[in-house]
Structure formats: C-alpha cells, structure tokens
Amino acid sequence: MLRSALLLLGCVLSLTLLATLGGCGDDESGGGKAPPAPAEPMAAAASADPSADPSADKALGLDRGWWKRRPAVRLVLTGGQHGRLKPCGCSEPQLGGLKRASAALAQIRRRAKAAGTVVGVLSLGWTMRGNHEPQEEAKADYLRAVLEAQRCQLALLGTPDLRVPSIGRARGPLASETPYPPLNVRLPQGAVAADAPGYGGTTVGPLGVTAFSLIDPARAEPMQAGGFLEGFEGYAEALAKRKPEAKRLTIVSSKLTERSDAHLLRRELGRLGPAVLVDVSPSGFGVRTADRVRLAAGQPPLVIELEEHGKGLGVLDLDPAPGGGWLASYRLLELVPRWEAYGGPLVDEVTELDRLYRQTVKEQGYLVDFLRVADEGPTFVGSAACQSCHDAVYKEWKTTPHARGLETLVKANYHWDPECIRCHVQGWSRDSAGDWTLWESGFVRPDKTQHLGDVGCENCHGPGSAHVADPWNEALWKQASQAGANLGHPEKRACLRCHDPENSHGFHEGYEKDYLPVVDHRRVPAKLRTVVPDDVAKTYDAAKKPPK
Numbered sequence: 001m002l003r004s005a006l007l008l009l010g011c012v013l014s015l016t017l018l019a020t021l022g023g024c025g026d027d028e029s030g031g032g033k034a035p036p037a038p039a040e041p042m043a044a045a046a047s048a049d050p051s052a053d054p055s056a057d058k059a060l061g062l063d064r065g066w067w068k069r070r071p072a073v074r075l076v077l078t079g080g081q082h083g084r085l086k087p088c089g090c091s092e093p094q095l096g097g098l099k100r101a102s103a104a105l106a107q108i109r110r111r112a113k114a115a116g117t118v119v120g121v122l123s124l125g126w127t128m129r130g131n132h133e134p135q136e137e138a139k140a141d142y143l144r145a146v147l148e149a150q151r152c153q154l155a156l157l158g159t160p161d162l163r164v165p166s167i168g169r170a171r172g173p174l175a176s177e178t179p180y181p182p183l184n185v186r187l188p189q190g191a192v193a194a195d196a197p198g199y200g201g202t203t204v205g206p207l208g209v210t211a212f213s214l215i216d217p218a219r220a221e222p223m224q225a226g227g228f229l230e231g232f233e234g235y236a237e238a239l240a241k242r243k244p245e246a247k248r249l250t251i252v253s254s255k256l257t258e259r260s261d262a263h264l265l266r267r268e269l270g271r272l273g274p275a276v277l278v279d280v281s282p283s284g285f286g287v288r289t290a291d292r293v294r295l296a297a298g299q300p301p302l303v304i305e306l307e308e309h310g311k312g313l314g315v316l317d318l319d320p321a322p323g324g325g326w327l328a329s330y331r332l333l334e335l336v337p338r339w340e341a342y343g344g345p346l347v348d349e350v351t352e353l354d355r356l357y358r359q360t361v362k363e364q365g366y367l368v369d370f371l372r373v374a375d376e377g378p379t380f381v382g383s384a385a386c387q388s389c390h391d392a393v394y395k396e397w398k399t400t401p402h403a404r405g406l407e408t409l410v411k412a413n414y415h416w417d418p419e420c421i422r423c424h425v426q427g428w429s430r431d432s433a434g435d436w437t438l439w440e441s442g443f444v445r446p447d448k449t450q451h452l453g454d455v456g457c458e459n460c461h462g463p464g465s466a467h468v469a470d471p472w473n474e475a476l477w478k479q480a481s482q483a484g485a486n487l488g489h490p491e492k493r494a495c496l497r498c499h500d501p502e503n504s505h506g507f508h509e510g511y512e513k514d515y516l517p518v519v520d521h522r523r524v525p526a527k528l529r530t531v532v533p534d535d536v537a538k539t540y541d542a543a544k545k546p547p548k
Contacts, residue, residue, distance in 0.1 A: 049107070049110065049111065050062055050067065050107055050342065056338065059336065059338035060333070060336060060338050060339065061333065061334050061336065062333075063289075063331065066317075066329070066331055067111065068111075068115075069115075069317060069329070070115040070116060070117060071115075071117055071317035071318060071319050071329070072117065072118065072205065072206060072207070072318060072319050072320060073117065073118050073119075073120065073204050073205050073206065073207045073317070073318040073319075074108065074112055074117050074118070074119050074120075074315060074316070074317050074318075075119075075120050075121075075122060075204065075207075075209075075251075075314075075315070075316040075317075075318065076105055076108060076119065076120070076121045076122070076313060076314070076315055076316075077122055077124055077251075077278060077306060077313070077314030077315070077316060078101060078121070078122070078123050078124065078150075078152075078306075078310070078313060078314070079123055079124030079125050079126055079127060079156070079158070079253060079278070079280045079306055080124070080125075080126045080127075080255075080280035080281055080306045080307065080308050080309065080310060081096075081126070081127050081128075081143070081309060081310035082126060082127075082128070082129050082130075082160065082308065082309055082310075082502075083127075083128050083129030083130075083136070083139060083160075083419075084096055084097075084309040084310045084311075084502070085097065085098055085139070085142070085143075085310075085354070085357075086098065086099065086354070087100075087337075088420070088502075088503055089499075089502065089503025089504050089505075090401075090499065090503060090504045090507075090515075091503070091504050091505045091506055091507075093336055093337050094337070095307070095311035095312070095334055095335050095336060096307075096309055096310045096311035096312075096335045097310070097335060098143075098146050098310070098350050098354070099340065099347055099350050099351060099354070100335040100336075100337075100339040100340060101150075101310065101313050101335055102146070102149070102150060102346045102347050102349075102350045103339045103340065103342045103343065103344070103346075103347050104313050104333055104335065104339050104342075105121065105150055105313070105346065106342065106344045106345075106346045106347065107342050108315065118204055118205030118206075118207075119204070120153050120202065120204030120205075120207075120209070121150055121151060121152045121153055122152065122153060122154050122155075122156075122202075122209070122211060122251065123147055123152050123154070123155040123156065123179070124156050124158075124211075124213065124251075124253035124278055124280055124306070125155075125156040125157050125158030125161055125179075125182075125213045125253055125280065126158030126159065126160060126161065126253075126255060126280045126281070127140075127143055127157075127158070127160075127161055127167060128140060128143070128160045128161045128163070128164045128167055129160060130159070130160025130161065130162075130163040130164060131163075131434075131435065132163070133366070133370075133418070133419075134364075134366060134369075135361065135364075135366045135417075135418065135419065136163075136164045136166075137164065137165070137166040138166075138357065138360050138361065138364065138366075139357070140164045140165075140166035140167040141166050142353060142354075142356075142357040142360075143167065144166070144167065145353050146350055146353060149346060149349045149350055149353065150346065150350075153202045153204070154180075154200045154201075154202045154209070154211055155179035155180070155200075156179060156180050156182075156200070156211060156212065156213040156253055157179045157180065157181050157182060157193065157213060158182070158213055158215065158253070158255065158280065159182075159215045159216070159219050159220075159223065159255065161179070162181070162182075162185075162187070162223060162228050162229070163223075163226075163228055165191075165192045166192075167179065168181075168191075168192035168193035178192075178193050178196045179193060179196075180193070180196055180197065180198060180199060180200040180211075180212060180213070181193050181194075181196060181198055181213075182198060182212070182213045182214055182215045183198035183199055183212040183213065183214055183238050183239075183242075184198070184214050184215065184217070184220075184232055184233040184234070184235065184237070184238035185198070185215060185220060185223075185229050185231070185232045185233075186229065186230040186231040186232065187228075187229065187230060188227065188228075188229070188230045189230075191228075198212055198238075199211065199212035199242075200212070201248075206320070207249060207318055207326075208245075208247065208248040208249065209248065209249050209250075209251060210245060210248050210249070210250050210251070211250070211251040211252070211253075212252060212253075213252070213253045213254060214235055214238065214252060214253075214254045214265070215232070215254070215255070216254070216255060216257060216261070217232060217233075217234050217235070218257075219255075220232035235261065235264055235265055235268065236264060236268055239265075239268040239269070239272070240268075242272055243272075244271060244272050244273050244297060245272060245273045246273040246274075246296075246297040246324070247273070248273065248274070249273075249274045249275070249276065249295065249318070249326060250269065250272050250273060250274065250275040250276070250301075251275070251276050251278065252265070252269060252275065252276070252277050252278065252301075253278045253280050254277070254278070254279065254280070255279070255280050255281045256279045256281075256283050256285045256286075257283060259285065262277075262279075262285040262303065265277055265301075266300050266301055266303065267300075269300075269301040270298065270299060270300045270301060271297075271298070273296070273297045274295035274296055274297070274299070274325050274326050275295065275301035275302075276295070276301055276302045276303075276304060276316065276328065277301045277302070277303045277304070278303075278304055278305075278306060278314070279303065279304070279305045279306070280306050280308075281306070281308040282305045282306070282307060282308055283305075285303060285305075286303040286304045286305040287302075287303065287304055287305065287330065288304070288305055288330075288331075288332040289330060289331055289332070290302060290304065290328065290329055290330040291329045292319075292327045292328070292329055293327070293328045293329070294321050294325055294326075294327055294328075295321070295325050295326045295327075295328050296321065296323075296324055296325025296326075297324075297325070299325070302328050302330065304316070304330050304332070305332060306332065307332060307334065307335075308502075309502055310335070311334065311335055312332045312333055312334050312335060313332070313333045313335060314330065314331075314332055314333075315330065315331045315332075315333060316328060316329075316330050317329040317330070358413055358414070358416075358417070361416055361417050362416035366416075366417070366418050367416050367417065367418045367421060367444070367445060368444065368445055370418050370438050370444075371438065372438050372439070372440050372442075372444070373437050373438065373439055373440065374439075374440050375439050375440050375441050375463065377463070377466070378462070378463040378464065378465045378466040378467070379439075379440070379441035379463050379465040380426050380427040380439065380441045380442050380443075380452055380458050380463045380464070380465070381441075381451075381458070381463070381464050381465050381468055382426065382451035382452050382456065382458075383397065383426075383454070383456030383457045383458070384451060385464060385468050386457045386464065386468075388533055388536060389471065389530055389531065389532050389533070389536060390457075390529060390530055390531075391531060392524050392525075392528035392529060392531070393521050393524050393528075393529050394457075396521065396523060396524050397456070397457070397519075397521075400518055400519050401518065402454060402455035402456070402459075402519055403454050403455075403456070404454065405423075405424035405425065405453070405454040405455045406421075406424050406425060406446065406450070406453030406454050407454075408424065409421060409424050410446065415446045416445075416446070418436075418438075421443065421446075422436050422438075422498075423455075423497070423498035423503070424453070424454065424455065425442070425443035425449075425452055425453050425454065425455070426442060426443055426452045426453075426454070426455070426456050426458045426459055427439050427441060427442015427443045427452050427458075427463075428442055428443070429497070430497040430498075439463070441463065441465075455498075459494070460494050461480040462479065462480060464480070467480060471532075471536060471539070472539075492507075492508075492511055495507070495511075495515070499515070
C-alpha cells in the first residue's frame with residue numbers, strides 16, 4: 001500500500017523525486033512559549049491497546065467504558081482540517097495532526113476487530129485552507145494520499161475545497177474515486193467534480209450511509225463571484241429535493257455559523273429518516289459526547305461537532321434500535337501528544353508521505369518562488385543591525401523563543417515551507433483577510449537571507465533601513481516606538497498576525513500573563529535600552545556642525 005500511496009504524489013514531484021519513489025515501495029512553535037516535549041515512547045506501542053494502559057485514560061481523554069463497547073458499527077469522521085497537516089503554534093498542548101489521527105484510527109480498528117465491530121471512515125470536507133498559493137495543489141495531493149492510506153470510503157468537499165482542483169481529482173482504488181461537491185451548489189462546466197452528484201453513498205457492515213455537505217449561502221455568494229460556483233441554493237431548497245430514506249443513515253456536514261441555520265437543518269433533516277448533522281467547525285450548536293440517542297424517521301437528527309483545524313477525530317457508534325432506526329453514541333477524541341505513542345504501519349506510511357511532501361515543497365521552490373512585492377518605504381535589515389545602539393535589548397531578545405524561530409523550523413525540516421516560515425522570520429506581513437505578503441527585502445530562503453531569520457526587532461517595529469541610515473531622525477524614533485506600542489494595544493495587532501486562534505488558542509486570555517512578559521523589553525533598565533557607541537555618536541556631532 002505504501003508504494004501505491006507514495007506514487008499519488010507524482011504529479012507534483014520533480015523527475016529526481018520520481019526516480020526516488022521507484023525504490024521506496026518495500027518498505028512547530030513560533031515566538032511564544034516553547035512547544036511541549038514529545039510524549040515518551042511506550043514499550044510495544046504499536047501493538048498496545050490504550051484501554052489496557054491505565055496511564056492512557058487521562059492522557060488521551062478516553063472514557064474506558066465507551067472505549068470497550070462493542071457497537072455494531074463505528075464510523076470515524078474526519079474533516080475541518082483547513083489545510084492543517086500537523087500541530088503548529090505556541091499553545092500547549094498542541095493538538096491535531098494527520099499522524100496522530102492515523103494512530104488513533106489504527107487503534108480504533110484494532111479494538112473493533114477484537115470486538116466484532118465494523119469500522120468505516122468518512123471525510124466530511126473543509127479539508128483545505130483554500131487560498132490561491134500554488135502549494136495548495138501539492139498539499140491536496142498529499143491529503144488525498146493520506147485518505148487512501150486510511151482507507152477512507154467516502155469524501156465530501158466543503159467551501160474552501162472548491163478553490164483547490166487537486167482535492168477533487170480521482171485517486172487510487174481505496175479512496176472514493178471523486179469527492180462529492182456540496183449538495184446545494186452547481187459547479188462550472190469543466191470544473192473538477194462538476195459531473196459528480198452532490199451526495200455519496202456507501203455501506204459499512206449492516207449500515208447504509210448517504211452523505212453530503214451543505215455550504216452557507218452567504219459564503220456561496222463570493223464563491224460564485226470568484227467563478228468557483230455557477231449557482232447555489234438555500235438549505236431548505238436543496239433538502240426539499242431529497243427523498244426520505246428510512247433504512248439508511250443520512251450524514252450531513254456543514255460549517256454552521258447561525259443558530260437559525262442549525263434549527264432549519266434540524267427540522268428539514270428530521271423528515272429524511274435517521275440523520276446526523278456534523279458541524280465541522282465548533283460553534284456550540286452540536287455535542288461532543290452523546291450516548292444511545294435514537295435516530296429514526298420523524299426524529300430530529302443528532303447534531304455533533306468536529307474539532308476545527310483537524311485537532312480532533314469524531315467517532316460515531318451505531319447499534320440497531322428496537323422498532324427500527326439506530327441508537328447513536330458519539331465521542332470527539334482530541335488528538336493530544338500521547339497518541340504519538342501508538343505507532344504501527346499506518347503511522348509509518350503517513351510519516352513517509354509527510355516526508356515526501358516536505359521534499360516536494362522544497363524541490364518545487366514554493367518558498368523561493370513566492371510572489372515578492374516592492375517595499376513601500378524602508379526595507380528590512382535584520383536584528384543585528386540594531387545591536388550597536390541597543391545592545392542590552394538585543395541580548396535580552398536573544399534569550400527569548402522569538403530568537404529561535406528559524407532554528408525550530410530547521411530542526412523539524414520545515415524551513416523551506418512558506419506556510420511555516422512566514423511566522424518565524426522577518427519581512428512578511430498579513431492583512432485583515434489573512435493573506436500574506438512577502439516584501440522584496442524580506443526573508444526569502446534559509447541559505448541566503450539568514451540575517452532576517454527569527455522573529456526580531458522589525459517584526460514589531462517595522463523595517464529599519466531608514467533608522468539605521470539616519471539614527472538621529474527623531475521622526476523615525478516615533479514611528480518605531482508607535483509600531484512597537486501595538487504590542488500593548490488591546491487588539492495586539494502586531495502579534496495577531498501569527499498568534500491567531502489557529503496557532504495560539506489561549507493568546508487572548510494569556511497575553512498579559514503568559515506571552516507579553518516573555519518578549520517585553522521593559523525588563524531591560526531604561527538607561528540601558530539605548531547606549532550609543534562613540535563612532536555612532538560622532539556622526540551626530542558631525543551632523544550638527546555646519547559644512548565649511
């Protein structure tokens with residue numbers, strides 16, 4: 001299976017890497033707190049059963065009684081990754097990742113085999129980030145390869161996925177041939193998956209499943225304006241065309257943003273028969289645990305949540321209910337670091353796919369070729385240029401995690417990935433829409449612009465070339481001070497470029513106590529923050545003397 005999965009990446013690999021593939025078939029933190037240490041490996045982890053490990057219950061968040069149940073069917077639900085491949089950021093513990101999801105899935109299958117339970121895997125969409133960067137295509141190939149490795153039976157597409165053609169292309173025999181577009185949209189002629197129906201069906205043991213996604217009409221409007229959709233319908237209009245299926249389970253995924261939408265979908269789905277509504281991004285409309293909820297024709301659906309950015313794995317248990325329908329139980333498993341203690345062939349396969357993806361990112365030059373924009377005024381010069389006059393502040397900065405931003409990526413082999421590098425270096429900026437800009441003078445590559453590595457002075461105070469060239473210009477002092485003052489602004493604008501909810505989920509609550517003290521230069525005595533060396537002072541004296 002490994003050889004098959006690896007070859008799926010062929011469309012984005014160079015000829016050199018394709019030659020490498022022929023012989024392999026036999027076989028994060030940014031500028032805040034340091035990331036947690038990896039979990040200690042366990043003896044015989046690949047064959048261990050978490051329910052037999054007393055220390056695993058609390059570490060994994062397992063309900064021992066639930067884990068030992070013997071349901072007729074256990075559905076594993078993934079989705080909502082939004083392009084997230086593995087844990088990233090400054091929050092602790094860092095959650096999520098495809099390898100941890102694969103480790104949990106392998107253990108679920110192992111437990112199910114012993115219990116006589118049939119396991120199915122469904123991907124519910126909102127898999128991609130959906131931006132316009134070329135890297136998205138390679139990432140989509142990688143994610144589809146992972147779905148094949150996980151033996152996903154059916155895959156749906158969400159709003160951001162419709163922007164990335166590769167996520168909709170047919171793949172190997174173990175994955176669905178083509179993911180299914182949302183039920184309430186019409187795709188342009190010639191678009192990938194344009195000919196696929198808006199719903200898919202599969203069978204998991206005694207359970208017949210019909211699954212489809214629905215996208216928010218408010219989000220569909222800009223998608224249509226951008227040419228990604230030809231048309232769309234409201235929730236009620238699309239569901240009105242569906243016929244009841246009393247003997248099949250209907251699973252619907254959506255990104256719920258309004259309580260009124262959640263109520264509407266609950267009402268409409270109730271007439272279709274046994275149904276489950278999955279909110280792929282937690283909005284408080286669904287539950288994370290449920291036990292023996294009856295699903296039948298005329299009954300409201302069970303509304304459950306996944307965890308955004310792939311930080312959790314949904315597990316839905318189903319048993320036949322007396323009189324028809326199903327009894328459903330649900331658990332959302334958080335993908336905590338401890339899952340890394342459980343390895344095995346599936347985890348090894350996904351690890352190899354991740355390695356090849358990283359190699360592809362470097363060889364395809366996504367970082368080097370990233371669009372560079374002309375600087376609007378001063379340029380970036382690097383933190384070392386500030387040391388001569390601000391030596392004490394510079395040395396204090398060198399003790400912070402910010403000063404090791406690039407180093408952390410080099411150790412993890414992520415230093416050629418523009419999605420990672422932008423928060424660990426200087427010279428990138430992010431607008432209110434979340435789009436990134438690389439300025440012409442900013443960090444480009446780790447082997448040629450090392451002086452702009454790490455999260456340094458200019459990340460907060462702005463590009464410093466003008467100040468370095470004219471250190472006595474008081475107007476420039478005020479500009480730099482005002483830019484740095486954004487650190488103390490209630491919105492923390494200078495920090496939120498990278499310390500967003502995706503990467504630092506506790507940043508707002510812990511900013512004053514946990515984050516700011518780590519990088520606050522006020523720890524340096526005021527009289528030491530600026531000490532002008534003699535050779536620089538002479539330029540000031542010379543500037544005051546009139547020319548002869």
